[in-house]
Every structure is written in structure tokens, then in C-alpha cells.
Amino acid sequence: MKERFYKRDVISILEFNREDLEYLFDVCDKALRYIDKKLYLLKDKVISLAFFEPSTRTRFSFEVAAKKLGADVISFTSEEASSISKGENLADTIRMLDNYSDLIVIRHRLEGVAKYAAEIAEKPVINAGDGKQHHPTQAMIDLYTVRKLFDTIDGLVYGVLGDLKYGRAATSFIYGLSQFKPKKIYLIAPEALKAREEVLEILKNKGIIYEERNNVEDIIDTIDVLYVTRIQRERFPDPMEYEKVKGSYRVTYELLKRGKKELKVLHPLPKVDEIEYTVDISSYAAYYIQAKYGVPIRMSLLALILGAEFE
Numbered sequence: 001m002k003e004r005f006y007k008r009d010v011i012s013i014l015e016f017n018r019e020d021l022e023y024l025f026d027v028c029d030k031a032l033r034y035i036d037k038k039l040y041l042l043k044d045k046v047i048s049l050a051f052f053e054p055s056t057r058t059r060f061s062f063e064v065a066a067k068k069l070g071a072d073v074i075s076f077t078s079e080e081a082s083s084i085s086k087g088e089n090l091a092d093t094i095r096m097l098d099n100y101s102d103l104i105v106i107r108h109r110l111e112g113v114a115k116y117a118a119e120i121a122e123k124p125v126i127n128a129g130d131g132k133q134h135h136p137t138q139a140m141i142d143l144y145t146v147r148k149l150f151d152t153i154d155g156l157v158y159g160v161l162g163d164l165k166y167g168r169a170a171t172s173f174i175y176g177l178s179q180f181k182p183k184k185i186y187l188i189a190p191e192a193l194k195a196r197e198e199v200l201e202i203l204k205n206k207g208i209i210y211e212e213r214n215n216v217e218d219i220i221d222t223i224d225v226l227y228v229t230r231i232q233r234e235r236f237p238d239p240m241e242y243e244k245v246k247g248s249y250r251v252t253y254e255l256l257k258r259g260k261k262e263l264k265v266l267h268p269l270p271k272v273d274e275i276e277y278t279v280d281i282s283s284y285a286a287y288y289i290q291a292k293y294g295v296p297i298r299m300s301l302l303a304l305i306l307g308a309e310f311e
């Protein structure tokens, strides 16, 4: 199995079948044992973090993951901080990172940039989120979190609530689920933020049972995992469109109390106002532990791609 990961690009979660993901999660179980240690598995490696779009968790967790494995990291955190601001084109920037490092992690506001970078670079490229569709490592973290919480990803009822139109974390999570056997996926969004046709197509093709809803209130008692996302303000072509939907959904503690006792709320973070703060300190909130799994999942992926193994 490990050869399936070696030197591989990671562009979309759809490129990873169930077996791949389960293997990655098994490796992650091992990586978790070393989470408080410093390892030197990648001591001769340099990892580039090319973040053309803001990020807190994704960038820091990639950096921590690389450093825990003993790799060196070079990075920039915005276009302003790189020669892009002097007019350098993206291809040249990628070529330089390809020269200087063994693996490139890239985030960009435009869809397709990670794939483009992978075509230019000889070294493996990991997509840390591009545009509104793909954020494969986030989906890996999310699925792993479900597996840790419920011991399985299959057979559960999922609600994916929020900006399903522009949200790449939500879209990638749905794509990730489609590699497993969820009992049902509710796609819950205000009319203007409904999932795009191409997402529904994938669910249909894979025979996944799903249902679109405008609100979560009537179905909360059937849901095992409620995946919430913020409205992706920065991706709206028209600011007026954002004004119309802002604040259109909110998950409260009262709402969750009407659901199953074991119900868990996931969120890729950052959250804005879509989850009431009392939920944060309740047993429903799984998003902080989910964020924590960002490090071992990314450690596992870096190790596998660069050919290192945990004992």
C-alpha cells in the first residue's frame, strides 16, 4: 500500500479510494504515538509552504508536521511576501520551489492552481486548498476525526450545513464521504448556497443516498455528524449576494439538545458566527480535536509521500 503514496501528488480527495484512506488512517494512528516527540525521519528534506491565500491551521499544522519529522521548512504566507508582488509569474515561483525543496504544499484562491503546479513541478505537490472545490488534506482530517469518534465512517447519517456552493472544505468532505458508505448525507444550505451540480453528480454516480434541505431543524434528531462551515464571504463575486445570506443559519446548543446524545459537530474552522459559543464547551463540539488531528494526518502524508515510515 505504501507505494501508492510514494512521491504522489495530492490534488483532490477523489483520487484516494477507500483502501488508500484507510491505510493513511492506520498510519495516522501510529503517528499519533509520536505526537509529543521529535522524529528525524525527514531530516534531509526541505518542504515548501506556498500560501497565496490566508491560513492559520493548515499552514501551521503542515509546518509543525514537517518540523516534528525533522524536515526544514521554507515558506511564504501571502502574495505580498513573495516575488509574485514584483510580477513574477506563478510558474516561475513553482519552478524555484521545485529547485529548492523536496515537496511543495500550495494554497491558492483559484481552482486548478494545485494541479497546474503539479504539472510544472517534478517534486510532489500537496493541495492545501484551491478555489471552492478541493482541500484534500482537510477532508482526510475530517474523515479521520469521524473514524476516531465513531470507530467507523460507514452507516452514519451526516448533515453538511452551510456554504455548500463556495466552501471547498464542505465539498471535499462530501467527496471524501462518497468513498465510504454513509447511511445518508443531508446537504443543508440556504437556497443561494446550495451544493453545485457537479457535487450532486458525484453522489449520484456513487449511489450515495442524499437529500437537500434548506434548514437543519426538522432533521436534527436523525443526524450523527453535523459538519458546519462558514459562509465563504471572500468567494462571492457580488458583495450584495453575501449580504443577503449572511447570518442565515446558526447552530445553537438548544438545537443540538434536540438531537442524538452522541451527535458530534465538526467544523473545518475558522468559524465566524454560525455556531453559538455555548456549543464550544459542550460534548457536541468535536472541532477542536478535529483541528488537532491536522498535525498527525499531515505528518503521515508527508512521511508516506517522502518514503519514511513510523515504527
Ligand code: NCD
Residues within 6 Å of the ligand: 057, 058, 129, 135, 138, 168, 169, 229, 230, 268, 269, 270
Ligand atoms: C477552510 C479553507 O481554507 O477552505 N479552512 C481550513 O483549511 N481549515 C475552511 C474555511 O476557510 O472556511
